[in-house]
Amino acid sequence: MAVLLLSSCRQVDYGEIPEVVTFQRSYDLNLTSNRDLWSVNGSILDETVGYKGIIVFRQKSEGAHDDFVAYERACPNDCVSAGGTVSWEPWILIPQCDKCGAQFLILYGGEGWPIDDKQPTNCPLKQYDTYFDGRYVIVSH
Numbered sequence: 001m002a003v004l005l006l007s008s009c010r011q012v013d014y015g016e017i018p019e020v021v022t023f024q025r026s027y028d029l030n031l032t033s034n035r036d037l038w039s040v041n042g043s044i045l046d047e048t049v050g051y052k053g054i055i056v057f058r059q060k061s062e063g064a065h066d067d068f069v070a071y072e073r074a075c076p077n078d079c080v081s082a083g084g085t086v087s088w089e090p091w092i093l094i095p096q097c098d099k100c101g102a103q104f105l106i107l108y109g110g111e112g113w114p115i116d117d118k119q120p121t122n123c124p125l126k127q128y129d130t131y132f133d134g135r136y137v138i139v140s141h
Contacts (some may be wrong), residue, residue: 030033
Protein backbone atom coordinates (compact mmCIF):
# COMPACT_ATOMS: atom_id res chain seq x y z
CA MET A 1 0.00 0.00 0.00
CA ALA A 2 1.42 3.39 -1.02
CA VAL A 3 0.80 6.52 0.99
CA LEU A 4 1.31 9.92 -0.56
CA LEU A 5 2.14 12.77 1.80
CA LEU A 6 2.17 16.30 0.50
CA SER A 7 3.92 19.08 2.32
CA SER A 8 2.30 22.34 1.38
CA CYS A 9 1.22 25.59 2.98
CA ARG A 10 -1.61 26.19 0.51
CA GLN A 11 -4.37 25.32 2.98
CA VAL A 12 -3.85 27.02 6.34
CA ASP A 13 -0.16 27.14 7.28
CA TYR A 14 1.42 30.57 7.36
CA GLY A 15 4.61 29.29 8.92
CA GLU A 16 5.72 30.70 12.26
CA ILE A 17 3.51 33.81 12.38
CA PRO A 18 1.69 34.09 15.74
CA GLU A 19 -2.06 34.63 15.71
CA VAL A 20 -3.14 38.26 16.15
CA VAL A 21 -6.06 39.91 17.90
CA THR A 22 -9.18 40.34 15.79
CA PHE A 23 -9.27 43.75 14.12
CA GLN A 24 -11.13 45.77 11.52
CA ARG A 25 -9.57 48.84 9.92
CA SER A 26 -10.97 51.08 7.19
CA TYR A 27 -9.05 53.33 4.81
CA ASP A 28 -10.97 56.20 3.24
CA LEU A 29 -9.86 56.74 -0.35
CA ASN A 30 -11.15 60.30 -0.21
CA LEU A 31 -8.31 61.16 2.18
CA THR A 32 -5.03 62.31 0.66
CA SER A 33 -3.16 60.26 3.27
CA ASN A 34 -4.35 57.19 1.34
CA ARG A 35 -3.54 58.59 -2.12
CA ASP A 36 -1.13 55.72 -2.89
CA LEU A 37 -4.19 53.45 -2.99
CA TRP A 38 -5.80 55.51 -5.76
CA SER A 39 -3.82 53.69 -8.48
CA VAL A 40 -3.29 50.05 -9.39
CA ASN A 41 -0.09 48.70 -7.75
CA GLY A 42 -0.30 51.43 -5.12
CA SER A 43 0.04 50.49 -1.48
CA ILE A 44 0.22 51.71 2.08
CA LEU A 45 1.72 50.29 5.25
CA ASP A 46 -0.17 50.19 8.51
CA GLU A 47 2.00 49.21 11.44
CA THR A 48 -0.85 49.46 13.98
CA VAL A 49 -2.56 46.16 13.12
CA GLY A 50 -1.45 42.61 12.43
CA TYR A 51 1.62 41.04 14.03
CA LYS A 52 4.29 43.27 12.42
CA GLY A 53 1.95 45.52 10.47
CA ILE A 54 0.17 45.06 7.16
CA ILE A 55 0.63 45.98 3.53
CA VAL A 56 -2.58 47.13 1.82
CA PHE A 57 -2.17 46.77 -1.94
CA ARG A 58 -4.41 47.74 -4.87
CA GLN A 59 -4.26 44.94 -7.41
CA LYS A 60 -6.92 46.17 -9.84
CA SER A 61 -9.21 49.10 -10.51
CA GLU A 62 -12.59 47.68 -11.39
CA GLY A 63 -14.56 49.25 -8.56
CA ALA A 64 -15.20 45.73 -7.29
CA HIS A 65 -15.20 44.52 -3.69
CA ASP A 66 -11.95 42.59 -4.31
CA ASP A 67 -9.78 45.37 -5.84
CA PHE A 68 -7.51 45.28 -2.77
CA VAL A 69 -5.50 42.72 -0.82
CA ALA A 70 -3.80 42.98 2.57
CA TYR A 71 -0.76 41.02 3.72
CA GLU A 72 1.02 40.57 7.05
CA ARG A 73 4.55 41.97 7.16
CA ALA A 74 5.90 39.12 9.32
CA CYS A 75 7.84 36.61 7.22
CA PRO A 76 6.24 33.13 7.18
CA ASN A 77 9.70 31.56 7.33
CA ASP A 78 11.09 30.43 10.67
CA CYS A 79 12.99 33.73 11.01
CA VAL A 80 9.98 35.42 12.67
CA SER A 81 11.46 34.72 16.11
CA ALA A 82 14.64 36.48 14.93
CA GLY A 83 12.61 39.53 13.91
CA GLY A 84 12.11 38.73 10.21
CA THR A 85 10.01 41.50 8.68
CA VAL A 86 8.93 41.80 5.08
CA SER A 87 10.31 45.07 3.76
CA TRP A 88 8.03 47.08 1.55
CA GLU A 89 8.47 50.30 -0.30
CA PRO A 90 5.53 51.81 -2.17
CA TRP A 91 5.80 51.07 -5.88
CA ILE A 92 8.50 48.41 -5.37
CA LEU A 93 6.44 45.38 -6.09
CA ILE A 94 8.38 42.46 -4.64
CA PRO A 95 8.26 42.38 -0.83
CA GLN A 96 11.37 40.80 0.69
CA CYS A 97 12.23 39.52 4.19
CA ASP A 98 15.06 41.48 5.76
CA LYS A 99 16.37 38.36 7.58
CA CYS A 100 16.15 35.36 5.22
CA GLY A 101 15.83 37.20 1.89
CA ALA A 102 12.62 35.43 0.84
CA GLN A 103 10.77 37.34 -1.91
CA PHE A 104 7.02 37.20 -2.40
CA LEU A 105 4.81 37.79 -5.43
CA ILE A 106 1.81 40.02 -4.92
CA LEU A 107 1.28 41.12 -8.53
CA TYR A 108 -0.76 39.28 -11.13
CA GLY A 109 -2.70 37.25 -8.59
CA GLY A 110 0.50 35.98 -6.92
CA GLU A 111 -1.35 35.94 -3.59
CA GLY A 112 1.82 36.47 -1.55
CA TRP A 113 3.49 33.20 -2.55
CA PRO A 114 7.29 32.98 -2.79
CA ILE A 115 8.43 34.00 -6.28
CA ASP A 116 10.03 30.62 -7.05
CA ASP A 117 11.02 27.29 -5.51
CA LYS A 118 14.50 28.56 -4.60
CA GLN A 119 13.15 30.76 -1.77
CA PRO A 120 13.93 29.89 1.88
CA THR A 121 10.21 29.31 2.54
CA ASN A 122 7.38 27.65 0.65
CA CYS A 123 4.66 29.43 2.65
CA PRO A 124 2.85 32.58 1.48
CA LEU A 125 2.51 35.88 3.26
CA LYS A 126 -0.44 35.77 5.61
CA GLN A 127 -3.40 37.40 3.92
CA TYR A 128 -6.17 39.29 5.70
CA ASP A 129 -9.75 39.77 4.53
CA THR A 130 -10.46 42.89 2.49
CA TYR A 131 -13.59 44.52 1.15
CA PHE A 132 -13.96 47.63 -1.00
CA ASP A 133 -17.26 49.51 -1.13
CA GLY A 134 -16.17 52.15 -3.64
CA ARG A 135 -14.84 54.56 -1.04
CA TYR A 136 -13.54 52.58 1.93
CA VAL A 137 -11.06 49.71 1.89
CA ILE A 138 -11.91 47.55 4.89
CA VAL A 139 -9.30 45.12 6.22
CA SER A 140 -10.24 42.63 8.92
CA HIS A 141 -9.13 39.54 10.73
